[in-house]
Structures are given as structure tokens and as C-alpha cells.
Amino acid sequence: MFISAACAAPIFADEAPTARKTDAQRPNILFIITDDHAVQAMGTCEKDSPIAYPHFNKLAKEGMVFDRSYCANSLCGPSRACILTGRHSHKNGYIFNEGRTPFDGSQPTYPKMLQQAGYQTAIFGKWHLESDPTGFDHWEIFPGQGAYYNPDFISRGQNGKRKVTREEGYATDLVTKKSIDWLEHRDKNKPFALVVGHKAPHRPWMPAERHLGKAKEAVSKLTPPASLEDNYANRPSFLRENEQTIARHMAVYSDLHIMKDLVPEDVRKKIVSPGYGWELGDVKRMNPAQRAAWEKYHKARTEELVELVKSGKIKTEKQMLEWRWRTYMEDYLGSILAVDDSIGELMDYLDKSGLSDNTLVIYCGDQGFYLGEHGLYDKRWIFEETFRMPLIMRWPGHIKPGVRSEAIVQNIDYAPTILATAGADTPENMKTFQGKSLVPLFATGESPDFKDRVIYYAFYENPGEHNAPRHDGVRTPRYTFARLWTSGEYMLFDNEKDPQQMVNVFDDPKYADIVKEIMVEYEKLRDQYEVPADSPGGKGTPIPKFTPSW
Structure with a gap:
């Protein structure tokens, strides 16, 4: 399927592989x-x-x-x-x-x-x-x-x-x-x-000087994702061990650009996640004019946050999470x-x-x-x-x-x-x-060459930043399957019924036949792409090393 805009279309040349083209072609x-x-x-x-x-x-x-x-x-x-x-x-x-x-x-x-x-x-x-x-x-x-x-x-x-x-x-x-x-x-x-x-x-996520604050109004009107407070139920237990949550693993000074020196000690304890208190070193690269503009904007942001905390307008974890998310969105989109x-x-x-x-x-x-x-x-x-x-x-x-x-x-x-x-x-x-x-x-x-295509994916970085597991899997037109080698777990998502991927149906008896079919596709693609049998490797195994081959 595709969605096409209503517009006049040009004539399309036959794009099948041809003999070597001239420079003009x-x-x-x-x-x-x-x-x-x-x-x-x-x-x-x-x-x-x-x-x-x-x-x-x-x-x-x-x-x-x-x-x-x-x-x-x-x-x-x-x-x-x-x-x-x-x-x-x-x-x-x-x-x-x-x-x-x-x-x-x-x-x-x-x-x-x-x-x-x-x-x-x-x-x-x-x-x-x-x-x-x-x-x-x-x-x-x-x-x-x-x-x-x-x-x-x-x-x-x-x-x-x-x-x-x-x-x-x-x-x-x-x-x-x-x-x-x-x-x-x-x-x-x-x-x-x-x-x-x-x-x-x-x-x-450092916007250009001319774009500081340009996304703030639009972001104030956005609705947070429905899964922003995901508790990771109904999915592999290893997901709960991730270290990339906005709530607990985002550095308020470095990532969200709050100016530490302007934050009273009692407020620091409420806004800084343990282990994530480092400051933004990139400001040291700025020339005086750049730094003045940066600090002027983020001084106002810092003072606003301090006031929200001191006044009690931000006092719950949920309120702090939403503030973090909106600030992240302002800078990312900016x-x-x-x-x-x-x-x-x-x-x-x-x-x-x-x-x-x-x-x-x-x-x-x-x-x-x-x-x-x-x-x-x-x-x-x-x-x-x-x-x-x-x-x-x-x-x-x-x-x-x-x-x-x-x-x-x-x-x-x-x-x-x-x-x-x-x-x-x-x-x-x-x-x-x-x-x-x-x-x-x-x-x-x-x-037709792409009809019902299935693709392979693999991730190797464990141990590593954010503690994501070594895992591989496949994506079909409807399903996402993954084997989590680090934890020995599996997950299967029915993207048609569960587009937010909140429920792992790998062990659901209703999907038993789908699991068998998709495991066949998974092994087929591993064979096709010549993936070594022990790759990407389980917990405690050495990180694999590969020599380029073709």
C-alpha cells in the first residue's frame, strides 16, 4: 500500500539495471x-x-x-x-x-x-x-x-x-x-x-543560538506519549534494567541544560537523579557572545524550574517526569x-x-x-x-x-x-x-520484489551504555520478534493489534503457530546472512569480533 499526493506525475523511465551510463545520464x-x-x-x-x-x-x-x-x-x-x-x-x-x-x-x-x-x-x-x-x-x-x-x-x-x-x-x-x-x-x-x-x-540536544526557545510554545501544547510512564509489565524482565529512562537516567544539568550554580542545595536533591549530576562541558567551547546568549536563556529556564519546585507546583515524580519530557522535547526538536x-x-x-x-x-x-x-x-x-x-x-x-x-x-x-x-x-x-x-x-x-518482506536486526552492545541487551530478531509486515541473548528471554509483538508494543505475546497460546512460523523465518534469515551460531552471544560471553567478509 501507499498514499499518493494528488499531483501530476512525470513520465518515469525504466530503472532496471543497465549497462554503464554516460556522465550525462x-x-x-x-x-x-x-x-x-x-x-x-x-x-x-x-x-x-x-x-x-x-x-x-x-x-x-x-x-x-x-x-x-x-x-x-x-x-x-x-x-x-x-x-x-x-x-x-x-x-x-x-x-x-x-x-x-x-x-x-x-x-x-x-x-x-x-x-x-x-x-x-x-x-x-x-x-x-x-x-x-x-x-x-x-x-x-x-x-x-x-x-x-x-x-x-x-x-x-x-x-x-x-x-x-x-x-x-x-x-x-x-x-x-x-x-x-x-x-x-x-x-x-x-x-x-x-x-x-x-x-x-x-x-x-543543543539548538543553534537563533533557535533557543523556538520550540517551547509548540511543545507546551503537545501531549506526552501514552507510554511515558511505562512500568514494563508484560514484557521481558530485562527491560526493567534499562538505563535510559527520562525519569531516572537523564542528567538535569548536561541533558536538560539547567545551570547548577543557580540551583539551591535543597532543590538539587529533588531534581538530580543519583549518578546523573554531571554538568554540560560543551559550554566551555563557546565564544563569549555564544556563551552569553546560552546562559541568558538557560538562566531563565533554571529560575523557572527552581520556582516550580519551591512553590510545590512540581512535587511528584509524575510532575517532574513531565517537566523533564517537555524540556527534552524543546531542545531535541529545536x-x-x-x-x-x-x-x-x-x-x-x-x-x-x-x-x-x-x-x-x-x-x-x-x-x-x-x-x-x-x-x-x-x-x-x-x-x-x-x-x-x-x-x-x-x-x-x-x-x-x-x-x-x-x-x-x-x-x-x-x-x-x-x-x-x-x-x-x-x-x-x-x-x-x-x-x-x-x-x-x-x-x-x-x-512485488518487496511484498511480504522480512528483515533481520542485531544489537551487540552489552555490556555497554544504557544496559540494552544483546539481541537479534526479525520484522515481518505484521510482527516484531526478538531473542534477548543477554537474559535468555524472547518477545513477540503483534503490531497490528498492539502498535505501541506493550504486550509480549510470545508465550500466548493463541500465537503458538505464529511463533513457529516466525522462528523459521528467523533461522532462515540467520542462515541467509551467514550469522554465526553463537552470535550475538549470551550474558558473560565475550563480545564477538568479526572480520569483514562479502
């Missing part, structure tokens, strides 16, 4: 990727627009929104590795964010293949794979997560070694400017593939405003340069994010809010505009899609991918 590729953007806040329609994002909305109307796009591993770096390689984490070797083995850049990736096909390639902003980028003619990347204000950029120095430069400004704006400057000065005789990697809206500006600037550049008609624009997040559902923030787990990820594609004359596709797709599909559109879908290249091209969906949003 091959599209440019503009790939915009953000960090931790929730599908609940994509801004493409009324349903996913808690505040207005006009440029996201315009991009969605001009392109196709994939409403059932999923990640293969809901963690920033691993998801990006899956996108680059078109392979699952155990096949590309990058299963954690940091602190283990850096991404192996010697393996096949779509940027390398585009280079070989004659494309000029570049990446700016977030990379988050520890190693130096390969497959890019030019790169300027953040160290690790990067910083919102006055970020450092790593580039390749004249001696071939890394060079680190701190640049004044807001990260989203700087990445956008660098990207447009590169587009302006590139070799215009070649098609280009440009990756624009934004930090936003990653924690600690940090996306600069991304919306960026999309507007990039699309305007394509229009003014005459590049729009022959440029495939891809927008995606690196996984989903919790906006209070199940009482959580962050990602991890196979719940729909973090498993699903934003995906919009626009290519005039090739992708039907205004369509919302309900085909199940995955981030390992992006690389083969890019290669197919670029005419670089040679057997040698395509055999390295575990995903499949989305080109058959471009005309209508649906295709």
Missing part, C-alpha cells in the same frame, strides 16, 4: 544523514510534525517517503557502517560505536565503487567510524560525536596525516557551508557523490530546526545551479530515537521507535513525488540503490551487498 548523489532523528519528528506531514519543519515538508512532497525503513543495528556508527557497505554488522565488522576495532576501510563500500565509476566524492561532518574515510576524494569530519558549538574538524594534511582544526560557528551551519563550497568548486565535468553528515539532533534550514539551503543551491533534475537526494537518519515512548530517550532495542529510521528520496522524473511507500526497506538497501542509479551495478559490485536496490519502488512505492 548518471545522476549526482546528495546524501544527507543526521544523527538520532526520530521518525516521529520528521516534519513531512501533520502526523510527524510536532513543530513545523517547512523544508522537510517540501522535500517529502517532492520526493518519496519510506514509512517502513528500518536499520540493521540501532547504534550510530554500526548503522553508518551498514549503509556504507550494504552489509549487516557481522559482515562489515563494526558492531560498536567506539572503543573496539575501528571500521576497516579496506573493504568494499559504495563510495569506493562510485569513485571507480568516475564520480567525485566528498564527506563533511559526522563520520563516527574512528578510521579515516576511504572512498572520498575530500573529507572533513568530526572527531567521534563532534560538538555543536565551535566544533573540531579532522582533515587530511599535506603530509597525509590527520590535521585537526577548530572552527567557530554552529556545527550544522558549518557542515552546510563546507558542503556548498565544495559543490561550487568541484570538478564540474564529473558527476558528484556528496555526503552531508549532521551531528543534530544527537545528545546533548536542534532539528538548523537541519531544516540546511536542507533548504542545499535544495536552493541545487535549484540555482541547475542540478536538481539530475541529482538523487537521499535524506536519512542513522536509526530511530525514543521521544518518551516507553519512558525512554536514546536508541537501542528493537522497539519500533528506534528500529524505524527516516528515509526520503527525491529524483525528479524518476521517483514519483508525494508518495508514502509502505514497503519494508532497510539501511543495507541504500548502497545497492545508489549503485543501480549510478549505472555502477556491476555483478562484481552487487555481489558484495546483502541488501537490495530500491529502484523498483521508485515509480509507485510498491513492488
Whole structure:
């Protein structure tokens, strides 16, 4: 199924794989990727627009929104590795964010293949794979997560070694400017593939100076998620051991930007969760003008909270939870405003340069994010809010505009899609991918190739931040199944009857036949993707190490 806007559609060319295209036939590729953007806040329609994002909305109307796009591993770096390689984490070797083995850049990736096909390639902003980028003619990347204000950029120095430069400004704006400057000065005789990697809206959710407070009024009118006070009943017991709740695991100074020095000691005891009292170090990067604006706004926020607590207007855990949620939403949604500006600037550049008609624009997040559902923030787990990820594609004359596709797709599909559109879908290249091209969906949003598709997911980070379990599972058109290797538990959700995923029906006798069928699908996909029998591993077992293979 798909929902199509009422608009005149262009003539669509046959997009089946062809012989190598000429430079004039091959599209440019503009790939915009953000960090931790929730599908609940994509801004493409009324349903996913808690505040207005006009440029996201315009991009969605001009392109196709994939409403059932999923990640293969809901963690920033691993998801990006899956996108680059078109392979699952155990096949590309990058299963954690940091602190283990850096991404192996010697393996096949779509940027390398585009280079070989004659494309000029570049990446700016977030990379988050520890190693130096390969497959890019030019790169300027953040160290690790990067910083919102006055970020450092790593580039390749004249001696071939890394060079680190701190640049004044807001990260989203700087990445956008660098990207447009590169587009302006590139070799215009070649098609280009440009990756624009934004930090936003990653924690600690710091909006640009011009956007401080811009989301507050809209957020004041929002209704919290129905599961904000989730008690985790009717699901695996390990869920109660998570360490990513808004109520207990959010740092009021660092995450919610309260100014510690302005909070009386008696109030501190009421608002700070044990073990989560650290302060926001990022303010130390700010110049005097930036810091003055930041502290002026957050001084008022702090004074307001202190008064609410002292007056008794916030005195229960429920009241404090809602205050935390609204403050989190204000900053999270506010940090996306600069991304919306960026999309507007990039699309305007394509229009003014005459590049729009022959440029495939891809927008995606690196996984989903919790906006209070199940009482959580962050990602991890196979719940729909973090498993699903934003995906919009626009290519005039090739992708039907205004369509919302309900085909199940995955981030390992992006690389083969890019290669197919670029005419670089040679057997040698395509055999390295575990995903499949989305080109058959471009005309209508649906295709027999994607009917009743089942996809595989795996998460490895335990022990690790937020105490999510090692688990893997599958998503069918109706059901979500997961095996929690860390705790030895299983869960099955009937997403048709229980879209909020509040009741585990794995042991419900009425679902006995479904359990048998889905376990067959699960083992089938593990075999198909060559998942080792002991992976991702149970509690107390070593974290697996994988050598890239294809």
C-alpha cells in the first residue's frame, strides 16, 4: 500500500539495471544523514510534525517517503557502517560505536565503487567510524560525536596525516557551508557523490543560538506519549534494567541544560537523579557572545524550574517526569530546526545551479530515537521507535513525488540503490551487498520484489551504555520478534493489534503457530546472512569480533 499526493506525475523511465551510463545520464548523489532523528519528528506531514519543519515538508512532497525503513543495528556508527557497505554488522565488522576495532576501510563500500565509476566524492561532518574515510576524494569530519558549538574538524594534511582544526560557528551551519563550497568548486565535468553528515539532533540536544526557545510554545501544547510512564509489565524482565529512562537516567544539568550554580542545595536533591549530576562541558567551547546568549536563556529556564519546585507546583515524580519530557522535547526538536534550514539551503543551491533534475537526494537518519515512548530517550532495542529510521528520496522524473511507500526497506538497501542509479551495478559490485536496490519502488512505492518482506536486526552492545541487551530478531509486515541473548528471554509483538508494543505475546497460546512460523523465518534469515551460531552471544560471553567478509 501507499498514499499518493494528488499531483501530476512525470513520465518515469525504466530503472532496471543497465549497462554503464554516460556522465550525462548518471545522476549526482546528495546524501544527507543526521544523527538520532526520530521518525516521529520528521516534519513531512501533520502526523510527524510536532513543530513545523517547512523544508522537510517540501522535500517529502517532492520526493518519496519510506514509512517502513528500518536499520540493521540501532547504534550510530554500526548503522553508518551498514549503509556504507550494504552489509549487516557481522559482515562489515563494526558492531560498536567506539572503543573496539575501528571500521576497516579496506573493504568494499559504495563510495569506493562510485569513485571507480568516475564520480567525485566528498564527506563533511559526522563520520563516527574512528578510521579515516576511504572512498572520498575530500573529507572533513568530526572527531567521534563532534560538538555543536565551535566544533573540531579532522582533515587530511599535506603530509597525509590527520590535521585537526577548530572552527567557530554552529556545527550544522558549518557542515552546510563546507558542503556548498565544495559543490561550487568541484570538478564540474564529473558527476558528484556528496555526503552531508549532521551531528543534530544527537545528545546533548543543543539548538543553534537563533533557535533557543523556538520550540517551547509548540511543545507546551503537545501531549506526552501514552507510554511515558511505562512500568514494563508484560514484557521481558530485562527491560526493567534499562538505563535510559527520562525519569531516572537523564542528567538535569548536561541533558536538560539547567545551570547548577543557580540551583539551591535543597532543590538539587529533588531534581538530580543519583549518578546523573554531571554538568554540560560543551559550554566551555563557546565564544563569549555564544556563551552569553546560552546562559541568558538557560538562566531563565533554571529560575523557572527552581520556582516550580519551591512553590510545590512540581512535587511528584509524575510532575517532574513531565517537566523533564517537555524540556527534552524543546531542545531535541529545536536542534532539528538548523537541519531544516540546511536542507533548504542545499535544495536552493541545487535549484540555482541547475542540478536538481539530475541529482538523487537521499535524506536519512542513522536509526530511530525514543521521544518518551516507553519512558525512554536514546536508541537501542528493537522497539519500533528506534528500529524505524527516516528515509526520503527525491529524483525528479524518476521517483514519483508525494508518495508514502509502505514497503519494508532497510539501511543495507541504500548502497545497492545508489549503485543501480549510478549505472555502477556491476555483478562484481552487487555481489558484495546483502541488501537490495530500491529502484523498483521508485515509480509507485510498491513492488512485488518487496511484498511480504522480512528483515533481520542485531544489537551487540552489552555490556555497554544504557544496559540494552544483546539481541537479534526479525520484522515481518505484521510482527516484531526478538531473542534477548543477554537474559535468555524472547518477545513477540503483534503490531497490528498492539502498535505501541506493550504486550509480549510470545508465550500466548493463541500465537503458538505464529511463533513457529516466525522462528523459521528467523533461522532462515540467520542462515541467509551467514550469522554465526553463537552470535550475538549470551550474558558473560565475550563480545564477538568479526572480520569483514562479502
